[in-house]
Amino acid sequence: MRVAVFGSQPYDTKFFDAANAQGGSPHELVYFETRLRAKTASLAAGFPVVCVFVNDEVDATTLKTLAANGTKLIALRCAGFNNVDLKTAEELGISVVRVPAYSPYATAEHTVGLILTLNRKLHKAYNRVREDNFTLNGLLGFDLHGSTVGVIGTGKIGMIFAQIMHGFGCHLLGYDAYPNDDFIKLGDARYVDLPELFSQSDIISLHCPLLPETHHIINQNAIAQMKRGVMLINTSRGPLVDTVSVIEGIKSGIIGYLGIDVYEQEEAFFFEDWSDEIIQDDTFQLLQSFQNVVITGHQAFFTQNALTAIAETTMANISEFEEGKPLTNEVKLPH
Numbered sequence: 049m050r051v052a053v054f055g056s057q058p059y060d061t062k063f064f065d066a067a068n069a070q071g072g073s074p075h076e077l078v079y080f081e082t083r084l085r086a087k088t089a090s091l092a093a094g095f096p097v098v099c100v101f102v103n104d105e106v107d108a109t110t111l112k113t114l115a116a117n118g119t120k121l122i123a124l125r126c127a128g129f130n131n132v133d134l135k136t137a138e139e140l141g142i143s144v145v146r147v148p149a150y151s152p153y154a155t156a157e158h159t160v161g162l163i164l165t166l167n168r169k170l171h172k173a174y175n176r177v178r179e180d181n182f183t184l185n186g187l188l189g190f191d192l193h194g195s196t197v198g199v200i201g202t203g204k205i206g207m208i209f210a211q212i213m214h215g216f217g218c219h220l221l222g223y224d225a226y227p228n229d230d231f232i233k234l235g236d237a238r239y240v241d242l243p244e245l246f247s248q249s250d251i252i253s254l255h256c257p258l259l260p261e262t263h264h265i266i267n268q269n270a271i272a273q274m275k276r277g278v279m280l281i282n283t284s285r286g287p288l289v290d291t292v293s294v295i296e297g298i299k300s301g302i303i304g305y306l307g308i309d310v311y312e313q314e315e316a317f318f319f320e321d322w323s324d325e326i327i328q329d330d331t332f333q334l335l336q337s338f339q340n341v342v343i344t345g346h347q348a349f350f351t352q353n354a355l356t357a358i359a360e361t362t363m364a365n366i367s368e369f370e371e372g373k374p375l376t377n378e379v380k381l382p383h
């Protein structure tokens with residue numbers, strides 16, 4: 049199949065070409081650095097398959113252009129599908145597939161990386177030692193052992209994260225729209241409602257999908273219920289967090305640490321080099337200026353294992369479509 053791969057980076061090319069070479073009948077992959085959006089959709093003319101990532105904008109206008117130019121399949125090379133207008137896709141007869149699981153370990157482990165960095169102030173310590181400053185003032189941390197960790201969303205990533213934190217000796221509080229027994233079985237873990245999770249947790253980590261009901265799940269009201277000095281971590285999706293309220297929470301001292309791999313308005317600049325430019329997002333720049341905030345640019349998924357799995361599943365998804373088989377990883381509108 050002819051596949052237009054949008055928003056492609058050198059690592060996408062490397063892992064996709066490798067996975068494509070493994071199959072019996074390789075697909076014709078054409079890489080576009082530009083992201084898919086209404087303005088760039090015409091580049092996909094003549095491509096029955098369009099492959100996209102988290103920040104491509106697969107909205108109604110984009111889908112209409114794609115459909116008019118012969119696209120039949122959107123192959124997401126990620127798990128989340130909040131950037132696709134599924135209703136319009138269905139109306140236009142465009143199927144949507146995704147990679148439901150690649151490496152939950154990658155994202156869970158990065159989450160723990162953010163926690164350790166913030167707690168033990170590794171970001172400051174790294175710079176200090178490079179300047180031959182070996183003082184410890186300002187680097188004081190706390191034992192994770194014995195602290196209470198609130199996990200919002202105990203699915204694949206949330207469960208691995210909970211297992212790791214259990215290994216540190218943390219008490220676990222979970223919140224999920226669909227609780228699962230495996231979380232309880234970890235030991236020292238129980239499901240609670242959100243107010244209890246907010247008020248009892250020393251660390252709160254988000255692992256639920258972005259849905260209308262989870263949009264701004266961390267808002268002014270939620271922050272008001274949290275322990276003073278709480279650590280908030282978001283490696284899931286930016287709009288789970290109301291950034292303006294979080295900034296107020298940091299300024300008032302309720303939020304003592306913030307670690308984010310995702311940001312509400314990340315589409316505007318993540319995955320691109322802005323080091324020679326002026327970023328115009330004042331909210332992001334203010335967030336960056338706080339010493340107790342660590343931001344990474346949507347890299348939690350970024351391990352060799354995950355990229356291999358993403359590429360292999362995407363190729364298999366496209367092959368199923370080409371062969372007219374049922375689509376194992378199809379994303380459908382709930383009816």
Ligand code: NAD
Nearest residue numbers: 128201202203204205224225226255256257283284348349
């Ligand atoms: P998953 O589907 O396995 O788990 C999501 C969990 O959230 C499920 O247990 C589900 O029941 C729960 N949930 C659904 N609605 C909820 C609600 N209203 N309130 C609370 N919980 C709710 O997904 P996953 O593979 O664990 O991924 C979780 C999220 O992580 C994804 O949605 C994606 O946004 C994000 N993610 C980020 C990266 C990254 O690189 N930063 C990588 C992969 C995934």
